[in-house]
Amino acid sequence: MITLTHYLVLSAILFTLGVIGVLIRRNAIIIFMCIELMLNAVNISFVACAHYLNSMQGQLFVFFTMTVAAAEAAVGLAIIVAVFRNKETVNIDDINIMKW
Amino acid sequence: MLNLVALILLFPLIGTVINGLAGKRLKKETVGYIACGAIGLSFLVSILVFCGLLLLPPQERLFEKELFSWIESGSFKAAAGLQVDPLSGIMILIVTGVGLLIHIYSTGYMHEDKGYHRYFCYLNLFTFSMLLLVLGNNFLLMFIGWEAVGLCSYLLIGFWYNKKSASNAAKKAFIVNRVGDFGFILGIMLIFLSFRSIDFTEVFHAASQGTFAVGSFALTLITLLLFMGATGKSAQIPLYTWLPDAMEGPTPVSALIHAATMVTAGVYMIARCNILYMLSPFTMTIVASIGAVTALFAASIGLVQNDIKRVLAYSTISQLGYMFLACGVGAFTAGIFHLMTHAFFKALLFLGSGSVIHAMSGEQDMRKMGGLRRHIPITYKTFLIGTIAIAGIPPFAGFFSKDEIVLESLARGNFFYWSIAIVTSLFTAFYMFRLLFITFHGKSRADHHVMEHLHESPKSMTFPLMVLAGLSSLGGFLGIPGANIMSHFLAPVFGEQGHHTEISGREAGVHHSEGHPYLMMIISTAIAILGIFIAYHLYVKKPELPKILAERFRFIYKLLLNKYYVDEMYDILFVKSLKKISVMLWKHVDTQIIDGSVNGVARLIGRFGDILRFLQTGYVRNYAFYIVLGCIFVIVLTALGK
Amino acid sequence: MEAYIFYIMAAVSVTAAVYLIFEKNPVYSALYLILTLVSIAALYILLEAQFIAAVQIIVYAGAIMVLFLFVIMLLSLNIKEELKDAIPFQKIPALFMGILLFSVLCIILKSKFVQGKQGEYTSAYVASVGNTKLIGNLLFTDYLLPFEITSILLFVAAIGAIMLAKRKL
Numbered sequence: 001m002i003t004l005t006h007y008l009v010l011s012a013i014l015f016t017l018g019v020i021g022v023l024i025r026r027n028a029i030i031i032f033m034c035i036e037l038m039l040n041a042v043n044i045s046f047v048a049c050a051h052y053l054n055s056m057q058g059q060l061f062v063f064f065t066m067t068v069a070a071a072e073a074a075v076g077l078a079i080i081v082a083v084f085r086n087k088e089t090v091n092i093d094d095i096n097i098m099k100w
Numbered sequence: 101m102l103n104l105v106a107l108i109l110l111f112p113l114i115g116t117v118i119n120g121l122a123g124k125r126l127k128k129e130t131v132g133y134i135a136c137g138a139i140g141l142s143f144l145v146s147i148l149v150f151c152g153l154l155l156l157p158p159q160e161r162l163f164e165k166e167l168f169s170w171i172e173s174g175s176f177k178a179a180a181g182l183q184v185d186p187l188s189g190i191m192i193l194i195v196t197g198v199g200l201l202i203h204i205y206s207t208g209y210m211h212e213d214k215g216y217h218r219y220f221c222y223l224n225l226f227t228f229s230m231l232l233l234v235l236g237n238n239f240l241l242m243f244i245g246w247e248a249v250g251l252c253s254y255l256l257i258g259f260w261y262n263k264k265s266a267s268n269a270a271k272k273a274f275i276v277n278r279v280g281d282f283g284f285i286l287g288i289m290l291i292f293l294s295f296r297s298i299d300f301t302e303v304f305h306a307a308s309q310g311t312f313a314v315g316s317f318a319l320t321l322i323t324l325l326l327f328m329g330a331t332g333k334s335a336q337i338p339l340y341t342w343l344p345d346a347m348e349g350p351t352p353v354s355a356l357i358h359a360a361t362m363v364t365a366g367v368y369m370i371a372r373c374n375i376l377y378m379l380s381p382f383t384m385t386i387v388a389s390i391g392a393v394t395a396l397f398a399a400s401i402g403l404v405q406n407d408i409k410r411v412l413a414y415s416t417i418s419q420l421g422y423m424f425l426a427c428g429v430g431a432f433t434a435g436i437f438h439l440m441t442h443a444f445f446k447a448l449l450f451l452g453s454g455s456v457i458h459a460m461s462g463e464q465d466m467r468k469m470g471g472l473r474r475h476i477p478i479t480y481k482t483f484l485i486g487t488i489a490i491a492g493i494p495p496f497a498g499f500f501s502k503d504e505i506v507l508e509s510l511a512r513g514n515f516f517y518w519s520i521a522i523v524t525s526l527f528t529a530f531y532m533f534r535l536l537f538i539t540f541h542g543k544s545r546a547d548h549h550v551m552e553h554l555h556e557s558p559k560s561m562t563f564p565l566m567v568l569a570g571l572s573s574l575g576g577f578l579g580i581p582g583a584n585i586m587s588h589f590l591a592p593v594f595g596e597q598g599h600h601t602e603i604s605g606r607e608a609g610v611h612h613s614e615g616h617p618y619l620m621m622i623i624s625t626a627i628a629i630l631g632i633f634i635a636y637h638l639y640v641k642k643p644e645l646p647k648i649l650a651e652r653f654r655f656i657y658k659l660l661l662n663k664y665y666v667d668e669m670y671d672i673l674f675v676k677s678l679k680k681i682s683v684m685l686w687k688h689v690d691t692q693i694i695d696g697s698v699n700g701v702a703r704l705i706g707r708f709g710d711i712l713r714f715l716q717t718g719y720v721r722n723y724a725f726y727i728v729l730g731c732i733f734v735i736v737l738t739a740l741g742k
Numbered sequence: 743m744e745a746y747i748f749y750i751m752a753a754v755s756v757t758a759a760v761y762l763i764f765e766k767n768p769v770y771s772a773l774y775l776i777l778t779l780v781s782i783a784a785l786y787i788l789l790e791a792q793f794i795a796a797v798q799i800i801v802y803a804g805a806i807m808v809l810f811l812f813v814i815m816l817l818s819l820n821i822k823e824e825l826k827d828a829i830p831f832q833k834i835p836a837l838f839m840g841i842l843l844f845s846v847l848c849i850i851l852k853s854k855f856v857q858g859k860q861g862e863y864t865s866a867y868v869a870s871v872g873n874t875k876l877i878g879n880l881l882f883t884d885y886l887l888p889f890e891i892t893s894i895l896l897f898v899a900a901i902g903a904i905m906l907a908k909r910k911l
Contacts, residue, residue: 016843019839020839023721032810067896070801073806074903075906078903081816092719095720096720099716739849
């Protein structure tokens with residue numbers, strides 16, 4: 001029998017993988033993908049909770065999360081394109097002027 | 101007429117403002133007319149006010165005019181109010197009258213000076229401040245005037261500010277006065293604490309109602325602190341050292357400020373607070389003793405000085421000592437009387453010496469003068485009158501006032517005071533005639549160049565001399581024994597008590613002197629004549645004798661010539677030690693502890709920042725790392741909170 | 743049957759995620775991410791959220807990932823991009839941090855931190871009405887305002903993307 005916990009653990013695994021990806025990769029696009037992965041991990045929790053608690057709200061929340069993810073991807077990728085146009089790189093370590 | 105009192109203050113103030121702001125663009129004559137006119141108008145109004153006062157019955161001679169409410173803070177109230185009573189009435193006449201003469205004199209004396217307008221601006225400001233001091237109806241207003249005259253004194257002593265010695269003397273006067281003023285303002289605070297008021301009328305009324313017992317601690321402390329202020333301003337031991345140095349200023353300034361008016365502020369203040377002083381016998385003893393000792397001390401220094409102005413400076417200190425002696429034994433009338441006559445003859449002497457210096461092209465050393473009698477006759481004659489007056493030869497002014505003090509010091513004081521007063525009287529006669537003989541008699545010791553330029557001073561300078569000579573000759577008749585106009589006039593201020601003790605004092609005086617005051621007069625006149633005779637003998641008859649005496653009594657001569665080494669002593673005691681302490685404070689406390697702690701805090705924060713700077717890499721992933729760390733922390737906290 | 747599908751899909755998604763984060767080539771990474779997203783969509787079907795599963799495949803795997811691939815293609819990135827690592831010392835701590843995060847999450851799950859009220863949308867009821875119809879109902883009644891605000895968000899994102907991508911402003 002698959003319980004809520006199974007889903008939540010899966011969600012945690014995927015989320016952690018996303019975090020690790022963000023922390024160790026230098027390619028801005030891949031970091032973005034890792035963020036998408038984290039969002040999806042959270043979505044699994046939402047849907048699983050909704051299912052096991054006989055609620056609809058979780059699914060609706062996933063809907064909104066996806067909208068945000070879409071908007072974020074659009075803007076984020078536009079930023080990456082703009083940065084690449086200026087610095088000829090998507091290596092996040094080369095974009096380190098946040099020091100100032 | 102009494103309502104005009106505010107005008108007395110207004111005119112000098114207007115003169116100050118005009119000369120201070122526009123004086124540079126005005127002609128010298130205009131500046132002089134404005135300054136003299138301001139004081140002249142002030143003098144006329146003073147006469148009117150004084151007449152108004154005389155028209156009132158003696159017991160009602162107290163007029164107060166509140167101009168505006170100045171400070172009101174809780175129970176503390178200070179009004180900007182003016183007060184006219186017999187005491188301040190006499191003072192305004194002296195200040196404006198002598199002031200006017202000195203202004204006129206200055207137009208001649210300072211004519212060649214570049215800072216002409218600046219000089220008259222200061223001089224008018226000084227007159228204003230002094231009048232404020234005299235007319236204020238509360239302690240705070242008096243203190244403002246007190247400080248303002250101190251400031252003017254500073255400005256005028258250091259008038260020739262590019263002369264090193266003048267600016268040093270100005271600083272010295274200012275700083276020494278600060279010491280006294282410190283006591284004065286503490287005294288005012290204590291008065292407010294004790295009486296809940298600083299208004300003269302209220303304080304003195306409360307005091308005369310017996311709020312405090314005779315000799316109570318609070319009153320003694322108040323009067324001692326006020327006296328501390330007086331010693332500073334009136335150049336008494338131990339704060340007298342600034343006055344001789346103040347002679348660096350222009351001579352008319354020395355005459356006006358450091359002889360006739362400002363230095364008498366202390367005497368005026370003690371006379372004003374006579375009720376408080378009468379209630380604290382201990383302070384009275386201190387006042388009388390310091391006055392007596394100062395009188396003798398300064399007179400002895402005056403015996404051997406060679407600078408014409410310095411002799412007069414020490415003479416001033418000595419005469420002020422007389423006034424304090426009079427106040428200290430309770431003879432306030434005698435003190436104020438002497439203040440008045442002293443203002444006349446000391447102003448005369450200073451202006452005369454100014455005329456001499458003017459004639460000698462700026463030479464102040466008496467050893468380079470001599471035989472000036474024939475060259476500057478008017479100066480000589482007036483100077484002679486002044487000298488006789490200060491020496492105490494009847495019927496000149498100084499005789500009556502000084503004699504009264506000598507008499508009172510025996511009648512109300514003791515034999516000790518009397519003997520000091522008599523010895524000082526001898527010294528005074530001696531050093532004044534020594535000055536006169538060295539300067540005006542004998543053969544000229546000036547060089548040829550100076551002698552060629554020798555000339556009598558212009559009319560603007562000789563006129564005040566003649567007026568003052570007249571006053572010095574006749575001023576004494578205001579207080580001749582038996583028909584003492586002064587003491588009757590001042591009786592309301594010095595109260596029933598003063599009046600009473602004066603009568604009883606006179607009776608006691610009669611008792612003590614086993615005869616009548618005329619015997620004392622004869623004694624003091626004889627003493628004065630003895631002094632004159634010695635001076636004549638030493639400096640006219642046998643001019644070689646002083647040198648032999650100086651050789652024989654080498655130690656005493658050196659001691660006196662170097663003013664008892666008091667300046668050096670103060671230098672070691674206060675200046676050097678203060679400097680050492682200051683240097684220590686600077687090197688250790690300031691640079692090490694204060695700067696050290698401040699810099700230490702800065703360095704600590706800097707170090708801390710250096711450590712924190714490693715966190716700010718500028719790498720987004722690095723920041724994400726910390727975000728995750730924070731997230732874990734928050735999650736753990738939330739879980740624990742459940 | 744259900745359990746098998748869950749384990750298989752979970753394994754696929756986790757494996758694909760691992761490949762995603764360790765793959766050098768961004769194109770492959772994107773493909774692995776698509777694989778993860780599809781397997782998650784399968785899990786949604788298991789959880790009786792058919793509509794969400796459909797949206798997941800259409801929007802995520804379709805639209806967003808195509809956008810990613812487009813950008814990768816546009817920037818013509820090659821593998822050698824990732825040679826320079828300014829902070830190599832962060833790799834090991836990052837892994838440890840991941841483990842720490844995971845253990846913290848598991849501990850919280852263990853401590854029955856997640857509990858909730860049972861709702862009214864039972865499986866039988868959802869099956870009788872239909873998942874899509876229920877979501878549509880809720881979106882256009884109770885969640886109308888957030889739904890409309892979402893449209894504004896997308897609108898703003900679209901404008902933002904256009905503005906950023908424009909060569910000259």
